[in-house]
Amino acid sequence: MATLLNNQMLHGGDYNPDQWLDRPDILKKDIELMKQAHVNCVSVGIFAWSSLEPEEGHYTFGWLKDVIDTLYSNGIYTVLATPSGARPTWMAHKYPEVLRVDQTLHRNHMGGRHNHCYTSPIYRQKVWEMDKRLAEAFGKHPGVLLWHLSNEYGGACYCPLCQAEFRSWLKEKYGTLDALNKAWWTAFWSHTYTDWEQVEAPGPRGEELLHGLVLDWRRFVTARTVDFCSWEKQAVRAGGSDLPVTTNMMGFYYDLDYTKFKDVVDIVSWDNYPNWRGEASDVDTAIHTAATHDLMRCVQHEPFLMMENTPSQVNWHSVNRLKAPGMHELASLQAVAHGSNSVQYFQWRQSRGASEKFHGAVIDHYGESDTRVFQEVTHVGERLEGLSALCHANVQPQVAILFDRENEWALDAACGPRNGAMHYEQTMESHYQAFWRMGINVDLISEEDDLSDYRLVIAPMLYLHRAGIADKLRDFVAGGGTLVGTYWSGLVDENDLCFEGPTPGGNLTDVYGLRTEEIDGLRDEDCNHMIWNGKTYQLRELCELVRPKDAKTLAIYSDDFYAGKSVLTVNRFGKGYAYFLASRAEDSFYRDFYRLLIEQVGVTPVLGKTELPEGVTASKRTAKDGRAFIIVQNYTSKTVCFPLENPLTNLENGQAGDSLTLQPYGVMFLSE
Amino acid sequence: MATLLNNQMLHGGDYNPDQWLDRPDILKKDIELMKQAHVNCVSVGIFAWSSLEPEEGHYTFGWLKDVIDTLYSNGIYTVLATPSGARPTWMAHKYPEVLRVDQTLHRNHMGGRHNHCYTSPIYRQKVWEMDKRLAEAFGKHPGVLLWHLSNEYGGACYCPLCQAEFRSWLKEKYGTLDALNKAWWTAFWSHTYTDWEQVEAPGPRGEELLHGLVLDWRRFVTARTVDFCSWEKQAVRAGGSDLPVTTNMMGFYYDLDYTKFKDVVDIVSWDNYPNWRGEASDVDTAIHTAATHDLMRCVQHEPFLMMENTPSQVNWHSVNRLKAPGMHELASLQAVAHGSNSVQYFQWRQSRGASEKFHGAVIDHYGESDTRVFQEVTHVGERLEGLSALCHANVQPQVAILFDRENEWALDAACGPRNGAMHYEQTMESHYQAFWRMGINVDLISEEDDLSDYRLVIAPMLYLHRAGIADKLRDFVAGGGTLVGTYWSGLVDENDLCFEGPTPGGNLTDVYGLRTEEIDGLRDEDCNHMIWNGKTYQLRELCELVRPKDAKTLAIYSDDFYAGKSVLTVNRFGKGYAYFLASRAEDSFYRDFYRLLIEQVGVTPVLGKTELPEGVTASKRTAKDGRAFIIVQNYTSKTVCFPLENPLTNLENGQAGDSLTLQPYGVMFLSE
């Protein structure tokens, strides 16, 4: 990543002066308070189309110039947004085609945010014109750092134009209808297509049961969205701006495969809204958030920006909690620990009306700085100023977990042993939490990624094989790597068509030394058990029955008619080892299992042999010159104190020591 | 209220002879049985359009004349309905515009009850013609007491005609689009309107997130319904009838603000369907029903009519219980205790078919009088004949709880700390139950009401300020009144736009002597606590954090990171006191708190210092000459006996005594 702003950590957030143009007193106070809060950049212009082009063809950029100039003259930089995240009312009213058609095939009316067609020629032309003009006006402004293309791209449109694009995309992919019919197995229920015009997007009023169609439609939606993002990038380039571009992603957002954006954006950024003090414990929320940061970092395997987070509470959960003192700072710096070069907020100042008027903001309706929230934000700003050294340092794990969006779409769409409850993401997190608790960084990678830099690769529920993953895993193990695979793996090819012959298909039965035969779906309230290494662990959800050939059985099922059959096996293959786990185990199993396994494969925790207290973790960013920064975080409401294996130096105050004391919700930056 | 029928209590119900016109034997038996049951009035013609105008322009009023004449000659009076509660099939078929368009913007087909557009010129013209002709025919008939306009007005229509009316209503209200854009904060998400034609009703296919739009649409729906009701009143007046008019309301029905009907109807009436022996305890059901009667009475602050209740069970709850012996009489007379001058039923005789054929009725399909239900109805009729003295007596509370429908709409629509679970009505009832259990009458008033007659005003969750309420509350306290306010108050102006500066806004921070800063949303399963007066009380749902200035802290939070902060405060302001409760407490708190508070403010229970047993309450109606009637009710299945502070006389048997014995589900009328 090209670093921004002279290698400073960014501190700022979404700023919507277009909502306050008739209030110069407010705009003036904003600048004063930003400086007070150590803000060095703000994101401007998101959703500002109505102010930038209040009527068709009438552009009013003057206010924006004033805002950017004023900010710059006060030392505050601008992340400039294109306003395509919501179209103005006049446009929707005049050109209904810019509005989406939903899955029931009705055209929406004006409203909401994501309610525009990514195909509509009129919408594309209006966006191009706007983006190009913004680039011409501000693309070389010294106060502008970065383009923020649109906002949280998402959703899909089912209009005739999009459906025609879908057919073109399919023609490109399959060449012939015969190939498509085979790939989707359309002979089932006489769904064979005899004319491309017969192909329609999946939906509740038409076809939802052809898995290949469902999967390809999801791929198309990502491709269409990437294409639109690329269109906006081209528009700002056509306007003469060479500034880097980003678009704010949404972590584990289900409907897009963000890995497909890696070549379009120059920097990855994302919006982070963990539900602290929510239904999950704060430690579980921390683990989930850590995984999300890792997922976002692995889009480009580079540092990223946390483009949004709330300085206090949100207003869109069913129940919205306040953060306890310290939690905001901890959550902000967790992002930095996992590779973020910024802490940015939504939003700077609360709106007075509409649906986000009670969403937390740095400045609330009260309007003054003597609030708890403002004080905590200010403290984060102060600390970030001391952390510039981390800007060029990246997280470099030796462990990878395969988490592939296309695999998830396919396994969720398939009708199988547990419909709608396969829990792919949660299963991945069951593996992930073991490493978080040991203080070991992990990459979350897709089947398209290279495996050669890792010592340990974990591939839970690798149902769908694509991008040559079977060969890559085979080579990885043969070359000395350690692989952990599980039930419900190697069942279908890239079009969700079942492999013939023994499974895990695609060449993995000899790697694991077994074949899989049947799988039992368990109700949520049921379980089986296994005994491994003298301890009993619960098994839930899915129990696969395998027939080991060369594999050695490490543990067996203890209940039901398949008691005594293998549930955990290992197989020597080439220079490496392949483990196979045939059921979903409780979390403690993964902790015990991976604690032993990392020793065998030679992976060392960030704090070495130091035993981390419950709720505490450590992460590491390493600069190109090898300098390493260790970030230790305490997600509990208690002060924790523990000895270190080797003395470390506090990066912020320079003190060295051989033990650590972290305040409740405390976070500490250390170097070796 | 002009009293009806020579100051007798009305006893009767909905009567649908139009369903039995081919059965003179049934019509004859009806009259006999009505007399046996002490029925003195029935409501006729509701839903009778098909019988009154079986084909367009062909009016057949003969049967109705026969019915009214026969009733009258048997001493039974008629409440005459306009039949607009459901249009006839021929009309819907010929003029689809009379049918509603729903929120998804599809036109309904013929069906149901509330399925006609209140704007449709054709529907209005047909209703006018019908109502006027009915008035001409029967508006001076000596047997007709009252006009029953339509039936349970409700629902909304989203057709183009209604949407055009909505725009006209908005133009009238805001004058300019600029004013509307500011009030609704449309700059948010570029929703700025540049042409009135762009404004649409809120809905799932368009805009639902502009709170100002959502609130104004709800106001418009009430305005449209009031306008339609007024149209019907004008039609009967045009037909030459000067009889009073009513329309049957539905208690806490969410979609209408009934206070806006107060100048249109001459008498308030409503339909009462408590769920006795349902999921809530009978005592809780009694409290809720009492509050509903009070709400309905406060539309005009006059006695009202209970236009419908079931003589046995309903058939539209998921589970429908029978009433235990005595419960029907108790529930009937509860209405009288709270200001009703009638006990009326839906319906007199069960229909043989369609969806209400198993709804309870005075006469069931069996058709004879030797049923438990008929016997109990008859006994109610007998007692009502002895209660004429109450007709001119009204309930006159010294305590008011602010329960404002517009406030509820706004706080439910806003995205905030607990979405969809703010529980405004239940919160009001938490305060209300304390008074019910002490035997103290309460008014439930809107922000438009005058406060000067009360000693104590309680304003829970007064989120939205309108109708000068802040000034009224300020003056009320300054003048010596006692105010109890709570969390989530004084946040927005009448358009749901947040106040700038400290809150409770609109001039109340100095009244309460504090400002509010943050609010924590609690999940249903979580709680905090406070200790007050030596007792611990649970706190739930919402915990607001306040910064007291002049206010004195009476109780503090005991848990969570805000343990130690104020949760209950009091402030002397002018000659009065303002209490502030920052969280929702369990019911027992309100009982203990208000028991002390009423002594301080000088409010006396109906039975003075008498300690009422659990499940027993007392209500009072006072005549203009000062004569007071006390109604004591026992909502338990046990006989209760307790001493009185002062001897009272049984109104029905003339016996005086210094203690009371009430049978299970017993009710007693006393005078001083």
Next chain:
Amino acid sequence: MATLLNNQMLHGGDYNPDQWLDRPDILKKDIELMKQAHVNCVSVGIFAWSSLEPEEGHYTFGWLKDVIDTLYSNGIYTVLATPSGARPTWMAHKYPEVLRVDQTLHRNHMGGRHNHCYTSPIYRQKVWEMDKRLAEAFGKHPGVLLWHLSNEYGGACYCPLCQAEFRSWLKEKYGTLDALNKAWWTAFWSHTYTDWEQVEAPGPRGEELLHGLVLDWRRFVTARTVDFCSWEKQAVRAGGSDLPVTTNMMGFYYDLDYTKFKDVVDIVSWDNYPNWRGEASDVDTAIHTAATHDLMRCVQHEPFLMMENTPSQVNWHSVNRLKAPGMHELASLQAVAHGSNSVQYFQWRQSRGASEKFHGAVIDHYGESDTRVFQEVTHVGERLEGLSALCHANVQPQVAILFDRENEWALDAACGPRNGAMHYEQTMESHYQAFWRMGINVDLISEEDDLSDYRLVIAPMLYLHRAGIADKLRDFVAGGGTLVGTYWSGLVDENDLCFEGPTPGGNLTDVYGLRTEEIDGLRDEDCNHMIWNGKTYQLRELCELVRPKDAKTLAIYSDDFYAGKSVLTVNRFGKGYAYFLASRAEDSFYRDFYRLLIEQVGVTPVLGKTELPEGVTASKRTAKDGRAFIIVQNYTSKTVCFPLENPLTNLENGQAGDSLTLQPYGVMFLSE
């Protein structure tokens, strides 16, 4: 039933070679494996329209001929399907009218299975042409056994053509609108029809509250489906084929009254998918499945075919369990025990793609015979070869339970004491299980059936009277039969119009010797009790209050305000007895009650006085020559052993004995 295939039990399943036409290796292997698995027939052509007519008017039957010929030459017979269960894509694309309109009045797009209008002239013509040509081509082929018309007929279409047919059907039924208006009680809410064109199907956008309309629409949907089935039968007859026809039904499928198919199909067949190891216990699942077999057998009171069941697990429950070893065999032979002459599977070979690719099949994707599933299927095939003697033997019960689909539709549609939770089917099963546990066969009959062959008739919740049922019951009792009736009986006539006068109406009050007055709906968590024969039983859901006249009270309510009132009565009427049960009792009551009652009425269990262990039952098929076959089944995972009253001979190994030992999930065929 004409028996098929020289009186052999059929063993086979759905076979879809049209999905593998490009894979001769697969087709060849199929034949080998079928022979290995003792398969003697397969169902071909279901959903094959795309392969039979890939473009309009271009018929390609060659592959089908090859398949049938090859099967036949290998000793395997074909059940030949018409492909109308799903239309080909080209047809839906060219003629949208063949697609259904749903209840919201939107036309579907192409997709799914049941998505074609049964009225569309184009669809009917295309089906006729296809079926006739198939009959011409294969209707006399010696390898073809039976026509399989379409597949699992179901659902409804609301298009204008269907609605016009509905009106015609109503005209035929009622003659005049006046008759219809009376029958549906349309005066309610002014719904009176004045023109036939005003009548529309019930639906959420129109009318759903006229019970008569709702009931008649359901009847019409069955009539329309029967008409379509008959159309297909005529088409194959027009093609010159005299082979018997069947269509595969779906057991308790709610939306069709299968009794109306009895004169159209020559053999009843049905698809059996019990949820073994599901939420219910296996014993309860066995009881439900037994009842379903009995229901299907009673369509024609003849042996039937089990056209589908899964050889392993399904993939459409929320959670799909594996069957334990032995369960497949037991479940297969349970069908035979209740009258099936076949065990057939869906499907022979798993599809590689689309929504059923993980549905269990005899051959899975692995493709070889060394799987647990294949071995178990083969064993079933072996046993069936020894059971040919049963083909001509039928089940001949002396006990009947009235379970009438029209009655169920009516009582579910009515708004009454427990909306949406009347549990008619479960209530029937509460009675049924008592007989299953005693090893007594039962018929499940409709109100149209003759009662004269039974000794005991049970008529739970006989809400709606039609087909002269009241007179039939009266005559049955008068003639010496024993009747058990319950609450919620005899309330409405065949149009769901309430009887006037005392109930159970339609002439049954003197049969029962009482009248019913009120009914209390209980919440799921509540109960009442009765004491009968010294034991206490829970009562749930509904408690009716009756007024006995001549009836003798056998048990009373013990709780609530109606404690002491009759809950179980008996009345001598003519030569017989009529019992009345006023509430729903817990299952153990029915066991105790019927154990005594069968002795009184002279019904003997299949195994006489033998006490059956929990989870074990016995069924009997009797040939015309009087030879009886007894099938004993063990639904537990334990070996059971018990003595017999009289020695019996094992049909399969010829051994006689005076006790029985059944393996876990074991099943044994015995003769006297």
